[in-house]
Amino acid sequence: MKNKLGIEIPEKIEGVGSLIPFQGEFTLINSQTEKYKTPQPIRKSKTGHKLLPDLKNCLEKLSLRDGMCISFHHHFRGGDETVFKVISLIAEMGFKNLTIASSSLTTAHDPLIPFVENGVISRIWTSGLREKLGKTISAGKLGIPVIFHSHGGRARAIETGKLKVDLAFIAAAAADCEGNATGSFGKSACGALGYPMVDSEYAAEVVVLTDNLVEFPCHPASIKQHNVDYVVPVDRIGDPKKIGTGSTRLTRNPLDLRIAQLATQAIDKCGYIKPGFSLQTGAGGASLAVAKFIRELQRERKIKGSFLLGGITSTMVEILEEGLFNVAYDVQSFDDMVTHSIYKNQQHVEISSSQYANPFNAGCFVNMLDVVILAALEVDTDFNVNVLTGSDGLVMGASGGHCDTAAGAKLTVVVAPSMRARTPIVRDKIATIVTPGCSVDLLVTERGICVNPARTELIETLKRSRLPILEIHDLAKNVEKLCGKPAPIEWDDKIVGLVEYRDGSIIDVIRKVKS
C-alpha cells in the first residue's frame, strides 16, 4: 500500500505487526483513533526495601526473561555509560531476543554491535542511530526493522501501549533511597529528564541508577518515588562533558551565520517576532545562531516572548535570564550551564516528552509553538525533510522532535547549507522522509529562501521584502550545476528501518544499502 507521500509501505512486517500508512499531518490525530492512555501499573509497595547494593543484585530481583523490552534515555548523549553496562550484564546472564527502547542511541552505543549480531538484541526502538551502529543496521544485521520514532511519537507509543516497556532504567544524577530522582544536580548533572518521566509511569518495573545517593528526600525530583521499584548506586552513570559535543556552541562559520541572518529576517518579515511569541531552535550551526539574531531584535525593539521550548542550550538560558522570554520548557538539556539553570531558575521548567510533543494528549507544547527552526540533512523539491540517513543511505541521524515541532509550529523554518562538501542538500528525491513537506514553510539556505508554494500568503509577504526568494526547483538546479548530480543510492529490498510519523503511522521505510 502507498502512503500519502506515494511511498510503498508493507501492510505487515513480521515481528512488528500491521502498519498504518502516513495519511497527513493531523488525520489520525483528529480522528482520535488511538486510545491514548493505558492505565498506570500499580506497584507493589517496597517502601524501605528499594535500595539494592549493586546492579547484579538488582537484575537478580527483576523479572527478567527472553524477549522483554528494556528502556533507556539518552540525556547523556555521547557520554552515556548506562545502556551498555546494563545490557552486557543481562547478556552475561544468558537472556536474548531483547527489545531495546532507548529515547535515542548515539556514538556511545557502538559497543552494542556484538549484541545486535549475536541475537541478544533483536528489536530496537529509537529516535536515531549514529556511526558504526547506524552502519550495522543499514547493513541489515538486525532481523526485524528498527522503529525510528520522534520524541513525541515515543511518548505516544508508550502511553498508548504500542510500545510496552517491561523494564526501565533511569540514570539519575541524584536520587534517594525511595527513588525520587533528578538530573539537575550532582557530579553527573545532565539537566532535564524529560524522556524517562514517561517510562517511569508506564514501565512494568522501574530501576533508578545513580552515582549520587542523597539523603531522603531528593528534591527537586523529576522521577517520583511511587513509580520506582529499585534504586541502585553505581560508580558512574555517564560523562556530562560529552552531552554538548560542540554542537551547542555558537557558530562562527560565515555561511551558517548568513543562513541564520536570512532566516531571522524572513521570520521577522513574516511578522512572528512580536510580544508573546514562542520559539524553539535546534542545537548547533545555523539554527542556534538564529536564536542569537532574534535575541538582538528583541533587545532592540524591547519585545518579550512567551516561552522557549525543546532541547535547551546555554544560549537559551542566557536569553531567559535576560528576561526576553517568560519561561523555558526543557525536555532535554544540552550543557552544564543549562543544568545549573534548571536547578536554580523557577522560570526554567522541566517537562516530560509527553507534555512536550505527544499529539494525542490534551495539549502538547509543540502545538503551541509560533516558530521552530530546524536543521536538515536533505530536502526534496516538495519540502520533505530527511534528518535520518546520509547521502549514502546509511543511518546516521535522528528523528528527534523534527516532525513534532514542524507539524505543531505556526512557522516552520528549515535551515541548511545548499551543499555539504560536494553533495547538494536540495534534490528531487531524498533518501528518507522524516518530516513531510506540508509541515515546512520556509527553507533557508545561503543561496536564498524557498517558500512552500502552499503558503501563498507567506510568498506574498516575502516577495514584498528585499530578501532573496527563489523557487525550490531553481535552487536545486543552481546547486546541481555546481556539484553535479550524485549517483542514486543502490538499495536492497530488505527493510532495515521503519520511520514512524508522530502519530504512529509509517511515513517512510529505510532499506538495506547494497554493499
Place this chain on the structure above:
Amino acid sequence: MKKLRRTMLYIPGNNPGMIQNGGCYGADAIMLDLEDAVAVNRKDDARLLVRNLLSYVDFGDVEKTVRINGMNTDFVIPDLSMIVPAKPDAIRIPKVETIEDIQRADKLISQMEDESGLRVGTIMIHAMLETALGVENAYAIAKASPRITAITIGGQDLTADMGIQKTLGGEELSYARRRIVMAAKAARISAIDTIWADVDDDEGLIRETRMIKELGFDGKAVINPRQIEPVHRVFLPTVSEIDKAMKIVTAFKKAQAEGVGVFAIDGRMIDAPVVARARRILELAEMEGAA
C-alpha cells in the same frame, strides 16, 4: 538608481570554495583578488580559477570585481587578457599613482574587450590609491577615464609608503581619506574605504565605519563575511532619519502643488539642499529594504 557599494568583500582568487559562495553572503560587491592574497608562484592558478568561476557561477546581483596585479608588474598583461573576456563588472587596479597608469590600463582593457567581442567600455575600473603620490593625484585619477566608477584607499600600503604605522584610531589616514572622498564627490563616483583588519573586533569595525560614513565614503572593503552585516547596519538610515525625510519630502510635494517656494517644518526653513538630502536618505532606505 545609484548602485550600493557599502561592502566590498575580498576573496582570495585561489580559493574555489569561497569564490563559489561569493554571491551568498549579502555583500554589495565582491573582489576576487589576484594580487596580495595570492603567492607569486600561484598567480597562474588563481587567474584561471577566477576566469572560469566568473563565467560559470551565478553571483546574483552582486557587483563582481577582480583585483589584478599592479601596473608596474609583469602580471598585468596575463591578468587582463584572461580576466577581461570573463566580463567582471569592474577591474580593481592597485597602487595607481598617475593618470598614465589609468590610461594604460584603459587602453589594454579596450584592446582586450575588442578582441573578445565585448563592447569597448563594458568593464569599469576601480582605482586603488595606496601611495602618497596616488592620494595627491586623487582627482586627476578619478577623472582619468570614464571607466572609473570608484576610487578606494588602501590603508595598509599607504601607511607603509608613508613610513608610519596604521593605528586603531586612524588619525594618520585622516587627510588621505578626506582627499579621496572629495575627489570622488567631485568626479561623481564612489569612494570606498580600506579594510578593518581585526575580524574579531566588531566594535572597532563599527566605530570606524561610522566615522568613514560621516566623512562621505560610500562603503568599506571587508575581509570576512562576518563584517558585512555590521557595516550594512551602520549605513542603514535610522528610523528617525527616515521619518524626518518622509516628512520633508511630503511637505515639499505639497508646497510645490500649492506653488509655495520656501516652507518650514517645526520652525526650520526647508530649502533645496535639505530636500535633496532627504530624498537621498529615502532612496538609500529603499535600496536597503528599510523603508
